[in-house]
Amino acid sequence: MTRIAVIGLGIMGLPMAKNLVAAGHDVVGFNRSPEKAQTLAEAGGTAADSVADAVKGAEAIITMVPDSPDVRAVVEGDDGVFANADNGALWIDASTIRPDIAGELADAARNAGLRPLDAPVSGGEQGAVDGVLSIMVGGENADFEAAKDVLDVVGSTIVHVGPSGSGQTVKAANQLIVAGNIELLAEAVVFLEAYGVDTDAALKVLGGGLAGSKVLDQKGQKMLDRNFDPGFRLALHNKDMGIVTAAAREAGVTIPLGGLVAQLVSALVARGDGGLDHSGLFKLAQDLSGTDQK
Known part of the structure; x- marks a missing residue:
């Protein structure tokens, strides 16, 4: 003990x-x-x-x-x-x-x-x-x-x-990957719903192929259910994206997609959605497409 x-x-x-x-x-x-x-x-x-x-x-x-x-x-x-x-x-x-x-x-x-x-x-x-x-x-x-x-x-x-600091550097890379995956998953669900596809079936088959990921497994159903109770809040992911974009700039590394997703996360927090789960990126993907909220 x-x-x-x-x-x-x-x-x-x-x-x-x-x-x-x-x-x-x-x-x-x-x-x-x-x-x-x-x-x-x-x-x-x-x-x-x-x-x-x-x-x-x-x-x-x-x-x-x-x-x-x-x-x-x-x-x-x-x-x-x-x-x-x-x-x-x-x-x-x-x-x-x-x-x-x-x-x-x-x-x-x-x-x-x-x-x-x-x-x-x-x-x-x-x-x-x-x-x-x-x-x-x-x-x-x-x-x-x-x-x-x-x-x-x-x-x-x-x-x-x-050495010291390396764990945080790897975590910044993790948050970059996760944010990008969530945003693309959100866009994919909006796309599927626009065509009237059976989204449960679609995510099941997508999860079994190269598009499969833990993000899809853990966040896909939350998007389908419009359940954004926080497992990890957008406000914290916004903070993390600030860390990775600043660190990338300091290292002279360009992260164009990461920079875009960072702005999307920031936009949600700015409009008052910072307390939602980071799968709440789906709400912004819907808004940008003009699709109805369920």
């Missing part, structure tokens, strides 16, 4: 923490909204009143918060992770943030005596619930090996991709 602190108990963090409890670990959780920590306590974990209380005595600390400033907020300062964690503790940041910030915070963590890993995840809420997330990990190989027993509980595909 390992004592693990989980900071951030949202759509992804809470099911990850519950899976760690179910695996027999001693899990202490903190969330800015206390009711989420109480939900963890009801599942067998422990609710902490602060970041400092959560991390004291923890052998591994997982942070899962929305953006770069949020990570800074929970790790820096007198009440933060760096000031209160035990020397030698693993710090696993599962958030999706800028690669340069991940590298900077990793250096600060090492100076504080911690072992940092940037370990963003992919797989959405259902992947977190099922414990089958894909985890791309940046950091020292020895620290990666030390964290495997924890990561194996929450993920099924766990790969060390390079």
Whole structure:
């Protein structure tokens, strides 16, 4: 049994923490909204009143918060992770943030005596619930090996991709691919419906060929049902597309399709749809085609 602190108990963090409890670990959780920590306590974990209380005595600390400033907020300062964690503790940041910030915070963590890993995840809420997330990990190989027993509980595909910041770089590429796939799936469904095709049958056969993907499997039915309850919110994908477009520009890489999809995601957020699942790109595809909402 390992004592693990989980900071951030949202759509992804809470099911990850519950899976760690179910695996027999001693899990202490903190969330800015206390009711989420109480939900963890009801599942067998422990609710902490602060970041400092959560991390004291923890052998591994997982942070899962929305953006770069949020990570800074929970790790820096007198009440933060760096000031209160035990020397030698693993710090696993599962958030999706800028690669340069991940590298900077990793250096600060090492100076504080911690072992940092940037370990963003992919797989959405259902992947977190099922414990089958894909985890791309940046950091020292020895620290990666030390964290495997924890990561194996929450993920099924766990790969060390390079030094600190590399996990976030790979996650940016993941979000680029996912956004493009969702947009093309949305356009395909609008196209199929315009011709009166049996869309259930169409997605079934498309899923069995080269067009098949996890995006089609997980998001196709949501589009057909017009169910955009968030598994991963458009507002967060908008943030992620900002990360990848900025990083691409810094590297001198051109991503024309990615840039277009980033603008489409941004347009949905600007009109107030940021709380929808990212499959909500379908709504904009419909609007642009002038098709009726079901």
